[in-house]
Amino acid sequence: MSRKPVVALVGRPNVGKSTLFNRLTKSRDAIVADYPGLTRDRQYGTGKVGKYPYIVVDTGGLSGEEAGVNPLMEQQVIAALEEADVILFLVDGQAGLTPADEQIAAMLRQKFAHKPIYVLVNKAEGRDPDVVKAEFYQLGLGEPLVISAEHGDHVREAIDYILEIVAPKADEDEAPEPDDDSGIRVAVVGRPNVGKSTLINRMIGEERVVAYDMPGTTRDSIRVPFERDGVKYTLIDTAGVRRRKKVYDKIEKFSVIKAIEAMDQAHVVVLVIDGSEGITDQDQTLLGHALESGRGLIIAINKWDNLDPDQRRQVKADLDLKLQFADFAPRHFISALHGTGVGNLFDMIRQVYKAATTRVSTSELNRVLQQALLEHQPPMVSGRRIKMRYAHLGGINPPTVVIHGNMVDRVPQHYTRYLTNVFRKAFGWEGTPVKIEYRVTDNPFEGKRTKLSERQIRRKRKLMAFVKQKKKALQRKKRGK
Template identity: 55%
Template sequence: MKPTVALVGRPNVGKSTLFNRLTRSRDALVADQPGLTRDRHYGHGRVGAKPYLVVDTGGFEPIVDEGILFEMAKQTLQAVDEADVVVFLVDGRTGVTPQDKVIANRLRQSGRPVHLVVNKAEGLQSAMAGAEFHELALGEPVAISAAHGDGVRELMEIVLEGFPDKTEEESLRHPKFAVIGRPNVGKSTLVNAILGEDRVIAFDHPGTTRDSIYIDFEREGHTYTIIDTAGVRRRGKVNEAIEKFSVIKTMKAIEDANVAVLVLDAQLDISEQDATIAGFALEAGRALVVAVNKWDNLESEQKETVKREIARKLAFLDFAKFHFISAKEGRGIADLFKSIDEAYRAAMAKLATPKLTRVLKVAVERQAPPRSGAIRPKMRYAHQGGMNPPIIVVHGNALDAVPDSYTRYLEHTFRKVFKLQGTPLRVQYKTGDNPFDTEKDSRGGKSGKK
């Protein structure tokens, strides 16, 4: 499972800037104004072979006891409790403040590994930038500049030093699938229906499951792990900090699974939150099966309306199979499980290089990639670059110019030929020689670029 790194510190020390640097995104709002981040942001990062989840928390004001700052402090403490390691950010320009001392004391009590990081250290010698922060007694300070990227990679190598590299063997032991979705859509009821017994508490109250529960079981002689996750509520409906951070556990469960089973409530509108949760799984590259629950209570006309809504709002899940079930009555569970098996096999499929290259050449002959100015991208061969999800690496020239629409065409072609139902598939490009240079053909001569 990916380690979770929580970024903690008082307001305006640069946590969101560091978050954006680590995730290579602009997902967190950044401005020179304290307290801009009032809720958590979460994203994916990687240093070498070590992937991780990173959580950007709101500014930590541990001495307040009411209002929005108090709520932010509760969220931060919950993030620390759920994280594997904490990065405590301080401001190298401002120096040690009374708030920093209080936060340091709280973090020592948490029992989590803490790395003290001195931000805004550009132009300063590392030893000088961190000198006065030794009084916080949290080990050797690490000086960085989140805005400029100075020292950030070295910092994360230190932070992740004790965590193992991700290996394919870990995910090949046996299938793991996570049951995900909004609260009160019937996730725990579905888990019980699959297991055939009441292994998970399930009753009609949103948010019953606050932690992810891993259950090993056997079905037809094969071993599986099912993960029942906490429901992810819409931000405006969440009051307790412990539920605000249930999304972290859901993301970790998705990362640890091979297949995600997205549960929808047929009696409720397909919401933005449903699409967001599906997006978590898609971003993680996980195979996906959709279970539309509570189907038995709908009239025929209502069923058609629900299907149209799903087709419109979840069109980006066209690779996944949809099942209309009743978890409470146990209807549709057998077919759902067949799709889980199928999605797992597709996610872990091994694709031979010669066949991949043949499929690529046929696809290009049928529809060549469009020109970019005077240059047409040239695709030479393909090989598999990874599993869960399947990654196909295409080699050639001028591939930086391939548009997204053509990439989707290749993804559709590979999925259809190799029967990869239920899993996202990613096509990556690796460009060789400069397309403006002449290049040797297979006979040793030279051929100009067409």
Template identity: 50%
Template sequence: MGLPIICLVGRPNVGKSTLFNRLSHSRQALVSDFEGLTRDRQYAEVLLDNDTQTFATIIDTGGLTNKNNLVDSSIQGQVLNALEESDIIYFIVSSRDGVIGLDLEIVSRLRKLKKNIILVCNKAEGLNPALAAEFFELGLGEPMLISAEHGQGIADLIDTTLPLLPKVTIDEIVEVEGITVAVLGRPNVGKSTLINRILGQERVLVMDFPGTTHDSIYIPFEHEGQKYTFIDTAGIRRKRSTHEKVEIFSIIKAIDALERAHVVILVLDAQVGVIEQDATLLGMIIDKGKALLIVINKWDGLDDYQKQEVKRKLEIKLSFINYASVHYISALHAFGVGKLFTPINQSYQNAGEQHSTSVLNKILEKANQDHQPPPVKGRRLKIKYVNQTDVFPPTFTFHGNHLQNVPNAYERYLKNFFINALQLTNTPIKIKYKSSDNPFRDRKNILNARQIGKKRRLMKFVKKR
């Protein structure tokens, strides 16, 4: 049995994401005065009560409306899916707005689910009981007054929730482990569609216009016994095209997802090709040293000539990142999606593998035989040995003399040589240098009486000239 699930439901801008962040002790969900910010459902495992070690999964959902447009209809579908899997529902209303018609409509839908519903009256700073009076007409019993933003009333809400939770022992709780895969790309290249195809369900909201995804959505998943966590991120645009504060926060969270990932899937649009912003994203991924797969989406929309042209241009524009494999897919029609698991697993294994010092030094010996280190400032570099000092990415430290100014060309040669020799795929390597210290540095040479006399005679001779 998994953890009990608590679903946070309500109309837009009543504080669902603020309460989600308060319960999860995080800033996982984006919060702003911007109505309708949350669109996908966001999950977090939380410790509700430390004394009884009671854990639960909470779900943040988008705001329910009575509008009949594409976005709101899709958000409603996401909310209904969350309600189906929940054990307890927090129906969140705003004490500042009072009871409005939309609250009554939502209550009538929730009653049909026949689940435990707790009426949560948010934005009730000071917890004045008079604020709760009009909410009794919703027919859900006594409202729980809270202020999610200031943390007021949260303890009472948890105390009311605990008796309603299905019993789960601590032994049944399993830590989420596995390969963390971040899906990055520009807006509207098909990132969410790709994740939905991988999962086999409409887990994240998909629309045919840019900017649908705001949050970075963390989704646990298991495939053939291997656990994964896929991260669907907001599309990253050029800085000068980013105006709204919400979008800036979304990009910050996408970059944070990049930091956390073991493997990155960069999604490109086959019909557009590689543009300046794609190159910028590639630069970010390279700087972080992440294992990388490049996925060319919407491949089915091209004819044979266009496909050849795209491949030719990719070879030119992606030549600086030759360690990453390129995969051609159609996320919409699931073409080529199932083949991504093998390179993902291989990339994770390569990026986290430890190599013995003896093997590395044999490779170094061959590298030196094929191409000796060049002289720098009249001194030839001397690399004595190498060892691995870190993983994700594999980090090799080279020890020797005069290694402070290794030429970039020779460093690229070493990287490529080691990648080929170790048969690493889709993962870069990082190189560090450590030069031997001069044992006589900062040691003053003390002259004896004979040497002092010789020095004085020499100085007299020089002055006479």
């Protein structure tokens, strides 16, 4: 399985790194404002612009002044650059070349000369590209690429050009292809010290993974193949995703990347949450990555036995409030240390795996679609009704429904959610995301003029002559009055 290349964005503050991050990931995860230094921690996302899949890392801005740089922020940037396959150095085309840009370029040449580095001249909308990029040649990092992150100008072309070179190199260092005989692959992910390794040891019944009451004990993804009740499993234990400002050890800098890669290789993701600490922002961020991977999802709330009834009610209320965007994922309350509820987790994993990988016939899909349309018609758009003609299964894990029709590219989000819930209920797709893709049916008559027969042409001429005579008669009548 090919490893996704990691693309790091670096530059001084307020040059548009977060805007480019949001453009590449098609999200609003990075906060954007006209205020330097807003991004402080590393932000991870899956790239959705370009030919190849990749991971984008947004970093805080470097001022280029050694004395004035926040040590923690600088540490974050260096960590992002060390884990990257390619570095995109953003500069401001409106402000021009600054001494800070030159100092950052010198640092990149000195410490990361072994990695591909590209200069992206941002904020160049409405200007001559050759004029904008001319002064940035003196940075000594090759030919600059001119873009506009805010308006999207030349962003896709630049990313395609860069990944065309970088992606094959990432494939050479590809992740091992999962064995077909590995059974159900389960990725166990979560923050450090939430009990992932303890849970795996409890599930397989032996001490296979080092478990210690110190965050970050597990340093890399560990694969544990085993068999239970005649079913083969491969459990993937990942290094804990810890708060990025607390990452000092080089080995732990790869934790987020490893977690994302483990999710991509798995059939089912088990997100372990520490019930005694409640739902944190990092839990929600990690859940967002799990949803992006499209794999079956189970939320395991660990250390449940340590909570009193009031605390349990509070945790359940937090789950309902903060995890509304993943309401399809089953929640399992366990104690990995004592084994409470762990046995039932296997039943849940098998159910989610079956739901995520079961194929549905085209006739069944269309029957459910037609019934959904009868019960709740698509809304009117510009005075015209959206017509959904037929559907077919586009893929599994996650189940993907492709719907063809007229104007389906203008279906509102609330109606897509309605269809998702209908399909999920009809086919038992519990515990897995359901994707719906729309394909606009081509109009076979678009751009074609109707060819008239000889008879139609004669009738048309007679009609036009009659209309002309009527007009002349009306004009004579008006002049006579």
